[in-house]
Amino acid sequence: MMNAMSTPEWRNHTDLTKFILLGFNDVPQLQIFFFWIFLLIYTATVAANLLIVVLVACDQHLHTPMYFFLGNLSCLETFYSTTILPRMITAFLTGDTMIPVWGCLLQYYFFGSLAGSECYLLAAMSYDRFLAICKPLHYSVLMNNTLCVQLMLTSCISCFLLNSVTTYLISQLSFCGPYILDHFFCDFTPLIMLACEGSLRMEFIGFILSFMIAFVPFLLTLISYSFIISTILRIPSTNDRQKAFSTCSSHLTVVIIFYGTLVIVYMVPQSDTLKDLNKVFSVFYTVLTPIVNPVVYCLRNREVKGALMKLTSQLSNFLREAWILL
Numbered sequence: 001m002m003n004a005m006s007t008p009e010w011r012n013h014t015d016l017t018k019f020i021l022l023g024f025n026d027v028p029q030l031q032i033f034f035f036w037i038f039l040l041i042y043t044a045t046v047a048a049n050l051l052i053v054v055l056v057a058c059d060q061h062l063h064t065p066m067y068f069f070l071g072n073l074s075c076l077e078t079f080y081s082t083t084i085l086p087r088m089i090t091a092f093l094t095g096d097t098m099i100p101v102w103g104c105l106l107q108y109y110f111f112g113s114l115a116g117s118e119c120y121l122l123a124a125m126s127y128d129r130f131l132a133i134c135k136p137l138h139y140s141v142l143m144n145n146t147l148c149v150q151l152m153l154t155s156c157i158s159c160f161l162l163n164s165v166t167t168y169l170i171s172q173l174s175f176c177g178p179y180i181l182d183h184f185f186c187d188f189t190p191l192i193m194l195a196c197e198g199s200l201r202m203e204f205i206g207f208i209l210s211f212m213i214a215f216v217p218f219l220l221t222l223i224s225y226s227f228i229i230s231t232i233l234r235i236p237s238t239n240d241r242q243k244a245f246s247t248c249s250s251h252l253t254v255v256i257i258f259y260g261t262l263v264i265v266y267m268v269p270q271s272d273t274l275k276d277l278n279k280v281f282s283v284f285y286t287v288l289t290p291i292v293n294p295v296v297y298c299l300r301n302r303e304v305k306g307a308l309m310k311l312t313s314q315l316s317n318f319l320r321e322a323w324i325l326l
Contacts, residue, residue, distance in 0.1 A: 035092035077290035116159030116213035123217035261285035
């Protein structure tokens, strides 16, 4: 009994307290450069998304279902970035690539839950655009405040509950050394690749839950846009077609960027030659997408640009009056 308990394999199972996140440590000469780049991206992401939230909350013209969902999407993006980037930025500065097991599982839980919530929220936004374009006469009745809140809460609660199952099952796995995650955050695939046994079962469970969290809302989004595009193409006037398409072009751009990078990361085989490429594309949907979303909505949406100009004017007037009083 004592000999069995003193073997390296037994110690590997019992002494596990931390994982090593490799991140981008294979290019040590660029660590400071990465630190400043990702710090700038994170600061801009939080500032831009909070600005969207403030605009939606303060401007009466943006108190509509579409902008209600946009404000919630910006909140999700802020939390989504915060689960990954602060830890990543700290590692670039300090060189500390260790993360506690509980911290890794917590990061995976919030990352997966927030990503799934975003998938369903994008589906809810596509349904909103479907009603606005395909059933305009019934839009105000069908898409009321109660339904908006129900869709938002259902998106978040269901994904947090589903991902809690995956996180619990991962926490029950036995991990074999070396405990090195070849990624910059704790994702599903790098975690189960370290499992001593049960990885195939976890892959199957992960596939089922991914189907429910990501594929189902993607399919709902696809169905909504098939009806939207079909309706737009039947509009006789070119100007009316352009106006109809402009109401959903920003959301469609965000959907393409988000799901496009997801497909590349999770559908491309996890081979050694493509591992670094997957890591790079993971940066797109975890780091760059949250900053792209508010930029797309600000640049392509007249109402948001108008609200931004109004807020800027009010702020400048306030600062001018404050300066005069001083």
